[in-house]
Amino acid sequence: MPLSERVELIFQDVVKRNPGEVEFHQAVKEVLESVAPVLVKYPEFAEAKIIERICEPERQTIFRVPWVDDNGQVQINRGFRIQFNSALGPYKGGLRFHPSVYLGIIKFLGFEQIFKNSLTGLPIGGAKGGSDFDPKGKSNGEVMRFCQSFMTELYRIIGEHTDVPAGDIGVGGREIGYLFGQYRKLTRRFDGALTGKSLNWGGSNLRPEATGYGAVYFANDMLSTRGESVQGKTAAVSGSGNVAQYTVEKLNTLGARVVTLSDSNGTIVDMDGISGEKLAWVMELKNVRRGRISEYANHFKGAQYLAGKRPWSVPCDLAFPSATQNEIEEDDARQLVQNGCYCVSEGANMPSHADAVEVFLDAKILYGPGKAANAGGVAVSGLEMNQNAGCMRRSREDVDAQLRTIMHSIHENCVKYGRENGFVNYVKGANIAGFVKVADAMVQQGYV
Numbered sequence: 001m002p003l004s005e006r007v008e009l010i011f012q013d014v015v016k017r018n019p020g021e022v023e024f025h026q027a028v029k030e031v032l033e034s035v036a037p038v039l040v041k042y043p044e045f046a047e048a049k050i051i052e053r054i055c056e057p058e059r060q061t062i063f064r065v066p067w068v069d070d071n072g073q074v075q076i077n078r079g080f081r082i083q084f085n086s087a088l089g090p091y092k093g094g095l096r097f098h099p100s101v102y103l104g105i106i107k108f109l110g111f112e113q114i115f116k117n118s119l120t121g122l123p124i125g126g127a128k129g130g131s132d133f134d135p136k137g138k139s140n141g142e143v144m145r146f147c148q149s150f151m152t153e154l155y156r157i158i159g160e161h162t163d164v165p166a167g168d169i170g171v172g173g174r175e176i177g178y179l180f181g182q183y184r185k186l187t188r189r190f191d192g193a194l195t196g197k198s199l200n201w202g203g204s205n206l207r208p209e210a211t212g213y214g215a216v217y218f219a220n221d222m223l224s225t226r227g228e229s230v231q232g233k234t235a236a237v238s239g240s241g242n243v244a245q246y247t248v249e250k251l252n253t254l255g256a257r258v259v260t261l262s263d264s265n266g267t268i269v270d271m272d273g274i275s276g277e278k279l280a281w282v283m284e285l286k287n288v289r290r291g292r293i294s295e296y297a298n299h300f301k302g303a304q305y306l307a308g309k310r311p312w313s314v315p316c317d318l319a320f321p322s323a324t325q326n327e328i329e330e331d332d333a334r335q336l337v338q339n340g341c342y343c344v345s346e347g348a349n350m351p352s353h354a355d356a357v358e359v360f361l362d363a364k365i366l367y368g369p370g371k372a373a374n375a376g377g378v379a380v381s382g383l384e385m386n387q388n389a390g391c392m393r394r395s396r397e398d399v400d401a402q403l404r405t406i407m408h409s410i411h412e413n414c415v416k417y418g419r420e421n422g423f424v425n426y427v428k429g430a431n432i433a434g435f436v437k438v439a440d441a442m443v444q445q446g447y448v
Contacts, residue, residue, distance in 0.1 A: 214376015
């Protein structure tokens with residue numbers, strides 16, 4: 001049977017076994033298209049059915065999360081934890097609290113996490129979890145009661161040597177604090193079962209900044225292949241949460257001009273640049289007041305608010321999609337390229353639709369997929385695990401140096417496996433580099 005036909009049959013089986021999970025199907029298809037040639041070079045992977053096994057989670061847990069709101073009404077949400085692959089180490093991956101969460105999104109995120117974690121070079125496997133609970137508009141008491149109920153079930157399957165969740169969309173320092181407090185109460189243990197903790201009690205320096213900083217470091221490495229850097233470039237950033245905020249901070253530090261931020265309601269455009277002072281105002285707006293990005297245009301003269309729009313129509317050199325999955329569609333990608341964008345570094349997980357990725361690759365721009373470009377977050381989470389195990393703390397400068405080293409290593413591996421006739425296909429490079437390491441481990445550990 002031809003290789004392409006064999007891989008297509010594997011994909012169709014994944015679709016059949018996981019009906020309706022379109023985001024998961026999208027993630028699997030991209031990886032399979034990249035790694036198919038690897039089966040020719042490494043026939044032992046085909047013999048051990050590595051691809052079939054890697055597409056099937058090792059464990060899927062779905063549970064009920066009851067909690068009481070401020071009006072005394074009982075609410076019910078659904079919780080998930082997908083422990084996808086532990087060949088390289090304990091399961092590692094964030095928790096997402098958002099109304100869009102369902103099994104297919106958690107599986108896509110967990111599947112991507114396998115390869116992202118592999119790329120970091122750290123001994124961590126892939127997992128993801130979350131709930132359809134929406135923290136927006138909830139009081140601190142409601143968020144706390146939900147997190148306590150969620151952890152009352154989750155604690156049974158996590159631990160510092162088993163599965164170490166972190167934050168994701170809707171799960172920041174507040175939520176991690178409530179989750180860890182309940183974990184500690186239930187287990188009577190103070191260990192590294194969660195990352196993203198406060199610096200006061202076991203957290204790592206630079207963890208909040210890591211994903212955004214890492215995406216900028218990766219963009220800088222991509223630009224270096226053309227003898228350039230981010231300095232002097234105009235950048236469009238989507239989102240206005242943790243990843244977007246620290247992407248802007250690092251871009252400012254390195255001399256770029258950031259002209260956009262967004263949320264689910266629309267985009268602000270500030271052609272004068274979102275300076276450090278303006279960014280501090282955004283952080284207070286989003287992290288403390290939990291307001292909407294539209295308020296920016298009312299506060300800063302010259303800024304424009306595009307209601308219901310994404311940033312991708314704004315001319316830029318660099319794009320950093322940092323909001324959510326599939327936020328760049330095919331038409332958005334075409335407009336970015338037509339407007340002169342030639343470097344995209346993904347701060348979010350799979351923010352570009354498959355058709356948009358094809359536009360970027362056909363145009364031969366520098367395109368860093370999320371599993372490579374946004375791996376800085378999980379990299380520093382891995383360093384936090386290491387610190388917790390050794391009862392130690394690294395300085396901010398030390399962590400930043402290690403983050404730079406890890407992101408540079410990821411870039412080098414992507415180039416190694418993705419070079420094609422003078423062009424680097426970072427999608428192919430990231431998928432193959434991540435896959436080969438996990439596949440080797442799975443072969444060596446037997447049929448488990």
